[in-house]
Amino acid sequence: MIEMLHDVPPVAASPAGDGVRMLTPVPGPAATRLFRRRMKEIPRSLHQMVPLFIREAHGALVTDVDDNVLLDFAGGIGALNTGHTHPSVTAALRAQLPRLLHSCFHTGMHEPYIMLAEKLNRIAPVPKPCKTAFFNSGAEAVENAVKIARRATGRPAIVAFEHAFHGRTLLAMTLTGKVNPYKAGFGPFAPEIYRLPFPSPYHRPQGLSAKTYTDQCIRGLRDFFRLHTDPSQVAAVIVEMQLGEGGFIPLPQAYARALANFCHEHGILMIVDEVQTGFARTGRMFACEHYGLHPDLVTLAKSLGGGMPLSAVTGRAALMDSPQPGGIGGTYGGHPLSCVAALASIRAIEKEKLCARARILGSRVKARLRHLSRTIPAIGDVRGLGAMVGVEFVKDPGTREPDPEALRNIIHHALQHGLVLLGCGVDGNILRTLMPLTITDRQLEEALNILESAIRHCCHETTRHPRGRGHHRPRHRLGLGTIHRPA
Numbered sequence: 158m159i160e161m162l163h164d165v166p167p168v169a170a171s172p173a174g175d176g177v178r179m180l181t182p183v184p185g186p187a188a189t190r191l192f193r194r195r196m197k198e199i200p201r202s203l204h205q206m207v208p209l210f211i212r213e214a215h216g217a218l219v220t221d222v223d224d225n226v227l228l229d230f231a232g233g234i235g236a237l238n239t240g241h242t243h244p245s246v247t248a249a250l251r252a253q254l255p256r257l258l259h260s261c262f263h264t265g266m267h268e269p270y271i272m273l274a275e276k277l278n279r280i281a282p283v284p285k286p287c288k289t290a291f292f293n294s295g296a297e298a299v300e301n302a303v304k305i306a307r308r309a310t311g312r313p314a315i316v317a318f319e320h321a322f323h324g325r326t327l328l329a330m331t332l333t334g335k336v337n338p339y340k341a342g343f344g345p346f347a348p349e350i351y352r353l354p355f356p357s358p359y360h361r362p363q364g365l366s367a368k369t370y371t372d373q374c375i376r377g378l379r380d381f382f383r384l385h386t387d388p389s390q391v392a393a394v395i396v397e398m399q400l401g402e403g404g405f406i407p408l409p410q411a412y413a414r415a416l417a418n419f420c421h422e423h424g425i426l427m428i429v430d431e432v433q434t435g436f437a438r439t440g441r442m443f444a445c446e447h448y449g450l451h452p453d454l455v456t457l458a459k460s461l462g463g464g465m466p467l468s469a470v471t472g473r474a475a476l477m478d479s480p481q482p483g484g485i486g487g488t489y490g491g492h493p494l495s496c497v498a499a500l501a502s503i504r505a506i507e508k509e510k511l512c513a514r515a516r517i518l519g520s521r522v523k524a525r526l527r528h529l530s531r532t533i534p535a536i537g538d539v540r541g542l543g544a545m546v547g548v549e550f551v552k553d554p555g556t557r558e559p560d561p562e563a564l565r566n567i568i569h570h571a572l573q574h575g576l577v578l579l580g581c582g583v584d585g586n587i588l589r590t591l592m593p594l595t596i597t598d599r600q601l602e603e604a605l606n607i608l609e610s611a612i613r614h615c616c617h618e619t620t621r622h623p624r625g626r627g628h629h630r631p632r633h634r635l636g637l638g639t640i641h642r643p644a
């Protein structure tokens with residue numbers, strides 16, 4: 158597939174500086190050579206969403222092995238809210254390196270672990286007092302949150318949502334609400350997992366107001382616990398306040414309140430998965446804060462580590478203390494390097510006011526795309542909290558039929574012009590923005606120009622407001638079927 162990508166016209170070189178510089182198509186010759194080695198040695202199941210080999214990266218810019226410089230709207234899938242190699246993070250790592258590399262917290266404790274736990278216990282939107290335990294990945298945090306919830310309540314069942322993504326380990330994969338590519342062929346799955354539909358106002362039945370639709374979903378929530386599982390057997394509900402991989406759909410406020418009330422009424426714990434939404438992405442440190450919600454447990458990862466692998470469960474102290482000593486943990490969880498990087502990254506979020514910055518970035522992205530949607534019928538919906546913006550591409554704004562091909566073409570076109578984009582959603586038709594929040598105004602403007610011209614190039618344009626019109630065909634098809642798949 159990689160050779161196919163060379164069929165596209167060459168990209169004009171642009172000057173170096175603090176912006177894009179494209180010298181070759183992506184992948185270029187050096188990346189193609191590496192890709193061949195990658196195909197030989199590494200299983201295809203580790204799928205590439207972007208055919209990019211990065212040599213180095215700083216802030217919002219990545220330099221590939223062919224010397225192309227691209228703007229990064231993928232941010233390691235939301236793991237780089239403070240940007241690539243943030244100077245405070247790298248300084249903290251350099252200071253820690255000669256002191257202590259590894260000890261395993263079970264056999265040799267260290268202060269950075271305690272300092273980071275203290276910090277998260279202070280800032281997490283969980284009722285105080287709380288405690289924190291560290292792990293390595295988002296999936297591991299999810300697994301441990303479920304273990305803690307089961308141990309604390311003595312109940313077996315867990316309720317998750319359709320379209321949710323909670324990771325790839327056995328239990329996390331079971332909780333994930335998308336078969337392909339995450340679950341197909343990987344069963345049997347963990348028992349006692351039940352699944353609720355995730356409200357999606359954009360896809361509500363025609364003729365229903367958003368409020369009526371949300372009210373229906375709330376009634377559905379109560380019916381669910383009469384039809385599928387006895388609430389007295391449910392340890393926890395796990396939910397993303399804005400779906401990540403599932404399509405960047407924020408949970409409606411009224412539904413979130415109803416869910417929290419229902420959980421409270423029935424002694425069901427609420428686990429909020431903030432792995433992708435956490436650490437300023439949504440314009441608040443945690444997405445729960447938009448809802449005034451105080452969950453029992455939160456799972457944290459991705460941008461927690463400022464680029465280092467780290468995850469955490471922060472929860473009410475009484476719950477966190479319920480498992481027996483040795484019942485949770487692991488060799489590498491709370492690695493000293495990851496802890497100092499996380500402390501530096503959180504300090505940078507606070508000092509550089511990245512929550513406010515995320516709100517500004519998000520409103521600029523949304524304004525630009527909403528304006529564009531007036532003449533591009535394929536832009537069906539623009540939504541999301543803060544800088545976690547989802548753009549849904551449809552074949553027809555009336556039927557809202559997904560158009561994954563349009564998005565694939567846009568992603569490819571943007572990549573060839575220096576912007577790294579990602580899609581998401583079960584149909585692969587939703588563009589998501591996960592740019593470093595440290596991106597400069599100039600870089601954002603350049604990225605939005607590339608995005609806009611990619612959309613204009615790949616989608617049909619009308620001169621009139623397109624809402625509710627008939628079928629529109631993309632103007633241009635690149636036929637590059639395999640470079641992108643939402644994951």
Ligand SMILES: Cc1ncc(COP(=O)(O)O)c(C=O)c1O
Nearest residue numbers: 294295296322323324401432433
């Ligand atoms: C909401 C959410 N939870 C859990 C995970 C799993 O994290 P990891 O890939 O670090 O296991 C992800 C990863 O994308 C995620 O977005």
